[in-house]
Amino acid sequence: MAAVPAPRPRLGRLERPALTGVLVREVVNFSSYWRSSTFSSTVEPTIYLLAFGFGFGSLVSRVGGFRYVEFVGTGTVATAVLFSSAFPAMFGTFVKYQFQRTYDAILAAPVDTEELVTAEALWIATRAGVYGCVPMLVAMAFGLDPSWGMLVVPLIAWIAGFGWACFGITIAGFASSFENFNYVVSAVLTPLFLVAGTFFPISALPRWAQILAEINPLHHCVELVRHAVFGFHGWTDVARVGALLAFGVLLWRLAIYAMERKLID
Amino acid sequence: MLGFRLPNESKAARAQCGVVPQLDNLDVTLTVAQNLLVFTHLYRIGRAERAEAIERALRMANLVERRDTRVDKLSGGMRRRLLIARALVHRPRLVLLDEPTVGLDPQVRQELWALIDALRSEGTTILMSTHYIEEAQRLADTVLIMSHGQAVATGPPAELVLKHAGHEVLEVYGTPARLAEVESEAGAAGMRTRRTGTSISILGVDGNGYPIEGERRPANLEDVFVLLTGEEIG
Numbered sequence: 053m054a055a056v057p058a059p060r061p062r063l064g065r066l067e068r069p070a071l072t073g074v075l076v077r078e079v080v081n082f083s084s085y086w087r088s089s090t091f092s093s094t095v096e097p098t099i100y101l102l103a104f105g106f107g108f109g110s111l112v113s114r115v116g117g118f119r120y121v122e123f124v125g126t127g128t129v130a131t132a133v134l135f136s137s138a139f140p141a142m143f144g145t146f147v148k149y150q151f152q153r154t155y156d157a158i159l160a161a162p163v164d165t166e167e168l169v170t171a172e173a174l175w176i177a178t179r180a181g182v183y184g185c186v187p188m189l190v191a192m193a194f195g196l197d198p199s200w201g202m203l204v205v206p207l208i209a210w211i212a213g214f215g216w217a218c219f220g221i222t223i224a225g226f227a228s229s230f231e232n233f234n235y236v237v238s239a240v241l242t243p244l245f246l247v248a249g250t251f252f253p254i255s256a257l258p259r260w261a262q263i264l265a266e267i268n269p270l271h272h273c274v275e276l277v278r279h280a281v282f283g284f285h286g287w288t289d290v291a292r293v294g295a296l297l298a299f300g301v302l303l304w305r306l307a308i309y310a311m312e313r314k315l316i317d
Numbered sequence: 318m319l320g321f322r323l324p325n326e327s328k329a330a331r332a333q334c335g336v337v338p339q340l341d342n343l344d345v346t347l348t349v350a351q352n353l354l355v356f357t358h359l360y361r362i363g364r365a366e367r368a369e370a371i372e373r374a375l376r377m378a379n380l381v382e383r384r385d386t387r388v389d390k391l392s393g394g395m396r397r398r399l400l401i402a403r404a405l406v407h408r409p410r411l412v413l414l415d416e417p418t419v420g421l422d423p424q425v426r427q428e429l430w431a432l433i434d435a436l437r438s439e440g441t442t443i444l445m446s447t448h449y450i451e452e453a454q455r456l457a458d459t460v461l462i463m464s465h466g467q468a469v470a471t472g473p474p475a476e477l478v479l480k481h482a483g484h485e486v487l488e489v490y491g492t493p494a495r496l497a498e499v500e501s502e503a504g505a506a507g508m509r510t511r512r513t514g515t516s517i518s519i520l521g522v523d524g525n526g527y528p529i530e531g532e533r534r535p536a537n538l539e540d541v542f543v544l545l546t547g548e549e550i551g
């Protein structure tokens with residue numbers, strides 16, 4: 053093998069070939085498990101819709117001015133985003149770091165931690181952008197009327213998914229064992245999940261919970277999706293997009309910090 | 318490293334290295350070819366050369382027939398060969414091998430030796446760690462013996478053997494008491510010895526008639542290793 057006279061391209065930060073390399077790995081892997089993950093992300097929101105739609109729906113016909121199936125059908129988009137981003141990010145990152153040692157292999161290639169984390173988050177966000185729409189499509193089968201605004205729902209789901217993916221990677225970066233995730237799921241994700249306005253409007257909650265909801269990225273996602281489908285609320289929604297973007301950028305840097313600490317000794 | 322300044326140019330250096338880790342970190346649900354494909358991307362091989370790079374790696378690792386087999390269906394030896402092939406897709410100038418044959422059958426180990434030797438004969442620099450001394454003696458141009466993180470000797474294996482253990486070694490078997498006796502006698506005569514488990518090896522008994530009965534054998538690198546790093550692992 054003749055020594056290849058290497059052209060020396062500038063190797064800087066966040067290079068496209070490095071991001072592509074990590075993404076290709078995810079896409080190729082996805083081809084081996086897409087059936088199960090598509091199944092669970094389709095069946096899960098359907099069950100929520102059926103359980104809440106028919107269960108609550110028989111008690112309450114209208115919530116916050118919407119038919120209940122419309123209310124839940126749009127709300128569970130955020131749930132699907134959370135479930136297809138924060139959870140895979142937490143568990144996937146930990147497994148790839150701790151058990152499969154995938155990250156050792158990737159970082160031996162010309163890929164830096166920053167690029168690795170960014171590419172992983174982009175990939176999870178993209179999946180969340182797609183899977184996030186499933187509840188809405190299911191709800192359409194149950195009577196949600198189509199609207200033009202629905203076309204931006206994948207984008208909203210993508211932005212929120214990026215933030216939650218970075219959140220999950222951050223948690224995995226700080227966690228020393230799988231058991232640590234229990235604290236996060238119980239103390240952080242479950243409360244945020246419940247005070248997001250998914251299944252009932254937060255106006256029904258006490259004042260302190262309403263304030264808490266306003267700093268809950270999941271709530272912003274719920275509201276944005278609902279407004280995309282039924283009509284935007286001007287500046288309030290711009291602020292919500294801003295909040296989601298800020299959440300994403302903050303957690304992105306935090307995830308890189310956490311993983312650099314963990315992967316580079 | 319390879320003329321790159323570390324850590325600032327570590328990424329450029331990594332682009333020209335191939336790393337074979339001791340612990341298998343292949344993607345087990347993917348096929349052999351898919352694993353290689355992923356690494357052609359990670360190592361930035363252009364679209365036009367990708368297919369050829371994969372073929373070449375498959376041929377080198379003798380895995381052409383297994384290209385579409387999922388990794389979790391491969392034998393341990395095949396997985397190890399794939400792990401090496403994966404580190405070669407981009408024709409690295411330097412290959413780092415971390416104990417590549419640990420835990421493998423002798424047959425599989427010999428297969429890997431052939432692969433490593435082929436790579437060496439093509440002019441690739443190989444840095445390999447191993448605790449199988451025989452492997453180091455067979456494969457290495459230069460050996461560096463480490464003890465507790467310190468380099469204690471370095472040189473071509475044959476030179477090291479000659480310098481520290483001479484041409485021949487006399488191996489004496491007997492009861493533990495007899496071995497202790499032989500050991501102290503040899504020590505008194507100014508000979509170097511090492512324990513070989515069930516026997517005592519007296520080093521450097523070249524030609525001259527050492528007055529004890531035993532089996533003569535050529536000195537080897539393991540003698541040197543034990544001599545220099547101590548009989549017991551601290």
